[in-house]
Amino acid sequence: MSDSLADLLENALPQTQCTKCGYPACRPYAEAIATGAANYNQCPPGGQEGVARLAHILSKAVIPLDISHGHERERQVAKIEEAYCIGCTLCIQACPIDAIIGAPKQMHSIISELCTGCDLCVAPCPVDCISMLPVTTGKTGWDAWSQEQADHSRQLYTLRNQRLIREKQENDERLAAKAAAKLIALEAEPALSAEEIASKDRKKAIIAAAIERARLKKLQAQSENQAEGDKQ
Numbered sequence: 001m002s003d004s005l006a007d008l009l010e011n012a013l014p015q016t017q018c019t020k021c022g023y024p025a026c027r028p029y030a031e032a033i034a035t036g037a038a039n040y041n042q043c044p045p046g047g048q049e050g051v052a053r054l055a056h057i058l059s060k061a062v063i064p065l066d067i068s069h070g071h072e073r074e075r076q077v078a079k080i081e082e083a084y085c086i087g088c089t090l091c092i093q094a095c096p097i098d099a100i101i102g103a104p105k106q107m108h109s110i111i112s113e114l115c116t117g118c119d120l121c122v123a124p125c126p127v128d129c130i131s132m133l134p135v136t137t138g139k140t141g142w143d144a145w146s147q148e149q150a151d152h153s154r155q156l157y158t159l160r161n162q163r164l165i166r167e168k169q170e171n172d173e174r175l176a177a178k179a180a181a182k183l184i185a186l187e188a189e190p191a192l193s194a195e196e197i198a199s200k201d202r203k204k205a206i207i208a209a210a211i212e213r214a215r216l217k218k219l220q221a222q223s224e225n226q227a228e229g230d231k232q
Contacts, residue, residue, distance in 0.1 A: 005057070006034040012053040014045045014145050015154040017096035018118035020070045025096070025157070033058070044070035045117070047141020075144035076117040076132040078110045084129035091121035091130060097156035098163075116153050169218065176214035183207045 003011070010030035021042040023029040032038035033054065040054035041063050048065050055062045065072055080091070080100075087105040092098075099115045102108030112135075122130045136144035186204055 004034070006031045008057050009033050009040075009054060012046075012050070012057060013043060013150070014050065014116075014142070015150040015157065016045045016116035016118045017153070017157050018045060018116070018120065020044050022069065026154070039063075039066065041066045042069045044072055045075075045141070045145065047072035047143075049142040053142075072140045074134040074138070074140055075136040076119065077112050077115045077135045078117070078119065078121055079112075079131050079133050080108055080110055081129040081131070082107045082109065084127050086127055088126060090124035090126065094120045094124045096120060096160065097153055098160045099156075114153075114156065116149075172214050172217060176211055179207050179210050179214070183211070 006027075007030075010027050013026040013030060015026050017025045019025070021029045021044075022038070023032060029038060029042070033040050040058060040060070041051045043050050043054075044065065044067075046053070048062075051065055052062045078091075078100075085102075085107045087102060087107060089102065089104055089108075091108060092100045092102060096118060097114060097116060099111045100108055100121060101111060117132065117135075119132050122132065183204060186207070
């Protein structure tokens with residue numbers, strides 16, 4: 001199967017998933033360019049060379065980088081001042097490629113070799129202990145990044161999203177199992193009065209509705225996973 005225009009455009013993006021283009025990730029930005037909803041000069045990490053790459057794919061003129069989305073700059077890597085880290089995990093939740101390790105109430109660390117310099121971890125930090133340090137002196141845009149690094153970052157981003165989906169499904173299944181157990185327990189409880197019977201029926205209806213919602217969400221997730229697999 002030949003690549004779609006969105007596929008070609010996505011392959012030309014640096015895969016930092018930084019959202020500076022105005023979209024939540026590189027893929028949505030590529031799709032927006034393909035449909036004409038976004039311009040092809042909105043990716044600061046790709047820099048001017050990135051604009052040229054996209055322009056070539058689109059058979060359009062090379063235009064200046066739109067600096068309202070950010071300036072082309074040396075690639076940076078996040079650094080956590082570990083002495084001040086409180087272990088809130090907000091940076092871990094913000095990192096799009098799982099380049100931060102740590103546990104609740106424990107010191108966190110950046111895996112520098114994986115960090116794309118997206119700086120999405122900086123703003124959520126409640127104690128301002130994360131800074132961005134340049135690591136490619138004099139090199140900006142694609143001169144500071146490689147296609148191999150971009151491909152690896154996209155793979156990490158995909159794996160992270162799959163992990164989040166899996167964890168959510170597992171949590172939903174745990175909650176559904178607890179609800180089912182509660183429903184069985186309610187069925188076994190003796191009801192001595194009309195008021196108790198009515199109360200039990202209300203609880204059973206609420207729990208049954210929750211179980212049904214969980215079932216429908218599971219079916220929807222399976223359908224979405226199947227659709228994603230068909231696309232690939």
